[in-house]
Amino acid sequence: MRAIGSSLPRGDAVGKVVGATPYSGDLSMPGMLHAVTLFARRPHARILALDLGEAGRVPGVVCILTAADVPHNRFGLNVPDQPVLCGPGDDEHASRVRFVGDKVAVVVAETVEAAERARALIRVEYEALPVVPNPVAARQTGAPVLHAAHPDNVLLHYRVRKGDTLAGFAQADVVVEGEYSVGGQEHAFLQPEAGLAWLDEEGRVAVACAGQWAHEEQEQIAHALRLPDERVRVIHPAIGGAFGGREDISVQIVLALAAQKTGRPVKMVWTREESIIGHHKRHPMTYRCRTGATRDGRLVAAEVELVSDCGAYASTSTKVLGNATIMAVGPYDIPHVSIDAYTVYTNNVPSGAFRGFGAPQSHFAAESQMNKLAAALGMDPVELRLKNALRDGSLQVTQAPMPAGVSMDHVIEQCAESIGWRRTAQGWQRPAAAQPDSPWLRRGIGFAAAFKNIGFSFGYREHCWATVEIHGGGDIDRVVVRCAGSDVGQGAHLAFQQIAAEALGIEAEKVEIVSADTATTPGSSGSASASRMTFMAGNAIRGAAEKALAMWRDEEDRPVIATYEFNPPATTPMDDMGRSTPNFTYGYVAEAVEAEIDTETGEVRVRRVVCADDVGRAVNPQQVTGQIEGAVVQAQGWATIENFVQRDGLVLTPHLSTYLIPTVRDIPDRVDSIIVEVPDPLGPFGARGMAEMPFIPFAPALTAALHDATGVWFDHLPLTPVRVLETLDEQA
Amino acid sequence: MKSFELYDATSVQEAVALLSKFGPTSKVVAGGSDLVTGIMKDWVRGKGMPYPEKLIDITTIPEMVGIKVANNALTVGAATTLSSIVDSADIKKTWPILSQSAESVASPLIRNFATLGGNINQRPRCWFFRGENFACYKKGGDFCFAVTGDNRYHAIIGGELCYIVHPSDTATALLALNAKATIAGPSGQREVPFDTYFTGPREDVLRENLLKHDELLVNVTVPQPAANTRMAFFKLKDRQVYDFALCSVAAVFTEENGVWKDGRVVLGGVSPVPYRAKVVEEALAGKNIKQAAKDAAGRIRTVARPMSLNGYKVDIAVGLIERVLTSALV
Structure with missing residues (x-):
């Protein structure tokens, strides 16, 4: 039996289902201390003074960490613009808090209760500063400056000029204009942030936590503690979901600092509310778009201005902006394109990585434009898409x-046919939704498509390490794969196992994965993000396995050990016209949604979703289907009920009772996952990344379905009843 | 969360005595699904709302737990879980909207320990009231942040000073069913119809009902519906389950040949108290319900005073009232 293409069961399934698997919050050590964080809980203020006197006298308190204890008080995944701890002092940057989740102190004590008691007794004197509530306010003259390096609060502006849009629009018979806005989204992973830090047997500061990229966390901890990287060790035990929400540092640096300071193991577990205010969200964005086409449906020009709310710190906002920029006109070949994209600092919770990474926002705008254009042209939306879809050799906007x-x-x-589109002599034709017998219920069918990069973009030196050890005598008994890549719950390690087994021609059960510990997997694998892990680690493991197998055949020594670094083709950053080779490969997806709307209550019900996702080669079809279904549900949440509400930088939805995520009663009645396998020439055994793709076209496919049902366009997400009813009202 | 002292009361008298002895920092607790894991966990407190230090458990009082049907009336102890209400065949048969409203609360897990009394007396969900950064009237502060802030979930009827909506689903049904509350206090027990049980912000902004700090709800009595009684309940939420009402409607009425004789239409999620829509009832009096429902439902517009962002709730209320009246006839 071939290892690839089999739906082998997950080795971690039973432990997780019965609750036996230890997550980082479940770890304990003898002599362990407990830490709690004092969050600023105000959006913008200067810290004038900090009084720890009374707090320090609480019995059981061992130490209280403040800004003064952090050797290098800056961190950040792409731009180190975030203080580890904010506090008074000479460092103007760190003396200010810029969002509710900025951290002021960490109390370390013998018990959680003592730490919490002491935290309540820390006296902080704040001087309230005017709040920058959104990007519009942030760009007004006289707005408070949040980071001295960016006096206009604009962290980054991307400018793309392809062709000549004036000439392009002059050729257009039909021009569609639209304004769109999308909200933030909370990752709501099952396991809130938690970690345990200690000094290991080699005197290293070790941190066991849930993250997405052990080596990057190691580097950021070392940077803040002014230690050489090798004096810091990061271990990822079982990880309870990530979705991009663990790309940024949460508890790691302060825990390392606490362990270093006390010499004892220190554990910290954030509450759900701390998690919701403490880590970044999906970027809220606004779009203004113009798209022009000739009467026969050829796209000729597009113009987009997009603004993303970066929040208080950069996080991955610059990279998300890059993605949003190159996907701002969707997966189409358009000769004349002009895009201006901005990411702007505010006093909101930082925005950052979240499944899709700028693609869902841009595709919502771009695909809504396509659906409107199809309507304006009197052309079927599938027909219009096929006329303009990107093909091999098409020029990107870059x-x-x-x-x-x-x-x-x-x-x-594939997607269109599966939900009932018909090819006729006049071209593709949308099926009519069967209407229920009710005065207020309407049904419709909508369509959208998307593409998304796999791996890191814009000149980042993408690479991934793996080591394969083959044990045995004449036959292979056992194989150990060392690859740092984290299994954040997506099943990466099973994919590693299957790819190694395939490359070696053995059963997957013989393969053991050692991963996500910087001490035992010394080469970086990069992040479990950007739909890249199967692709990148798969190629590295395949390379190492093939190398090891050659040694196994040629050499006498046992075991054989081979290491391989995979380097995909280089990419380049955008220049001032947006010219670049942004990515080395992409994934492609299309979705059709059948939805029902209650025009009196504003309720939206998703009856059926068909998702056709080109995964290149399904390493494990069951896991692929799981990713598709999970992404669809998560996208439905973002599009309909998930509503992250901030008022002047304060979070009004800090609980899962107010920030609503879909339940089993809200999700689609049916999801058809169509696994398309057009091999990626660069992928391991043809596999492409796929984890983000099914998320991306859902929202515009849903609003297209609602338009089919009601004749009304829904251009602003999320579609809570209030939004739905107001939109129906406005366009009535 | 701060630690607290827990007292297991064994009788209603003992619970009242403990409340009297400890004063305003003591609270009655049953399931604790909101008091402990909501109010206390989230440190919801203010000048007029001290943080509870002593909790008096009433689930240990036998007479406060259970469902009894006697003398043509239903009595449910305040410490009875919502699951028990949902599971009761008697309630489902004779008072189905009480069963449905209880089943519309939270999730099965929470209903297994959340109680009827807790549901009726729970504190509002207003995100300013629950938020630590807002010293609002209801916590003893001096402002209602909903007036100038995001008020999409706030009151459209009867708000003044404070614009919360009453969060209880069972209260909506009980008021429609003309139920009575038995209240115990230092001077003994008394019965109060739910018509007068809930109090608006003008009477006392710090609470939502007439219970004083040393009083507690002992049980609820629901009369047997008259012959030819029709009833229906519907609750609209942002999420299909495990969510509070954007608007709920409970209707209980008697009819003859489709003509309205007498009854009640009560709305939840729209007003600081469960709101009896008398304008709707009056518009139905003596009329063929099916024919008059749409017009009667529309009468709610004459009493609604929506805020800046919640006008949509008026439209929802109109639609739901008509649907509930119609569905009760089926």
């Missing part, structure tokens, strides 16, 4: 050709 293996038209056709 003027670089698409990498080989583009399957956009293929997934569009």
